[in-house]
Amino acid sequence: MWISRSQSPASDGCSPRAEPERAAGVAVRTTQRLAASAGPHRSRAVSALLDEHLWLGVDEVEPSAVRVLVVQSNVATRDALRGLLDDQQDFVVVDAVGAPARAMAIAGARWLDVALVDRRLGSASGLLLSSRLARMRPAPGVLVCSAFVGSALVAACVVAGARAAVVKTAPVAELLSVLRSVAAGELCLPVADAARSTRVRALLEPSELWLFDMMAAGQTRADLARETGLSPAHIESRLGAMLRKLDRLAAQPEGKPNARCAPRAH
Numbered sequence: 368m369w370i371s372r373s374q375s376p377a378s379d380g381c382s383p384r385a386e387p388e389r390a391a392g393v394a395v396r397t398t399q400r401l402a403a404s405a406g407p408h409r410s411r412a413v414s415a416l417l418d419e420h421l422w423l424g425v426d427e428v429e430p431s432a433v434r435v436l437v438v439q440s441n442v443a444t445r446d447a448l449r450g451l452l453d454d455q456q457d458f459v460v461v462d463a464v465g466a467p468a469r470a471m472a473i474a475g476a477r478w479l480d481v482a483l484v485d486r487r488l489g490s491a492s493g494l495l496l497s498s499r500l501a502r503m504r505p506a507p508g509v510l511v512c513s514a515f516v517g518s519a520l521v522a523a524c525v526v527a528g529a530r531a532a533v534v535k536t537a538p539v540a541e542l543l544s545v546l547r548s549v550a551a552g553e554l555c556l557p558v559a560d561a562a563r564s565t566r567v568r569a570l571l572e573p574s575e576l577w578l579f580d581m582m583a584a585g586q587t588r589a590d591l592a593r594e595t596g597l598s599p600a601h602i603e604s605r606l607g608a609m610l611r612k613l614d615r616l617a618a619q620p621e622g623k624p625n626a627r628c629a630p631r632a633h
Contacts, residue, residue, distance in 0.1 A: 435452055436477070437449055440487070442465070444485075484496055484510070484529075492614050494511065494523050495610065497527040510530065514535055517620070524556055562580065575605065577595075578606065
């Protein structure tokens with residue numbers, strides 16, 4: 368398990384400031400994303416964000432800093448991750464939350480580079496949340512963390528659109544390295560290993576394997592719709608069913624594949 372905040376004192380340097388042009392640009396994008404996500408009947412969570420003005424100050428940080436949303440249902444783990452990332456000069460924790468609805472509201476209102484999401488969020492699925500986050504425009508890179516990482520979880524991350532999966536007992540240096548790689552747009556999943564997994568291939572139906580193999584090869588949801596002739600809504604329905612099956616399989620322990628980061632194909 369990751370340690371909590373280090374005991375070494377933080378630097379007392381001056382607070383960094385974003386360039387005015389960048390601050391203004393991100394403020395405009397933030398307002399546009401809020402308006403698009405809220406609609407005529409905005410959700411209670413989005414209303415709370417607007418009323419509390421949580422988006423103000425998001426650009427009072429170094430422009431090059433990696434903006435992270437931590438989504439963990441366990442309060443101790445959530446606080447430990449916030450403390451760990453706060454101690455890094457190149458990270459800023461936008462927020463740390465435990466509920467999927469809250470995470471989506473913040474993602475719709477704040478500018479994010481990476482979302483660090485637990486596979487299980489109480490009774491909810493972190494993988495389903497990851498899929499929703501990965502479909503946003505612009506989308507943060509999603510890193511899923513779990514008690515164990517095997518081929519089923521990697522396959523689920525492929526379907527969800529997550530870029531990486533890390534075991535919770537990983538060394539801090541490994542976690543930080545993968546976070547930086549995901550923020551840089553790299554894919555840190557042993558996709559080929561998951562695609563060859565007998566567990567994964569025995570679970571999915573032939574038509575689902577066809578879709579999975581295309582996604583493992585780097586094709587997007589739009590590519591799948593063009594290749595199959597199916598509607599985007601039908602593709603989303605099929606992928607959702609696949610993700611739920613893989614999520615259940617991922618709950619069963621297996622060996623941990625070796626993560627390898629590579630530039631993400633577009």
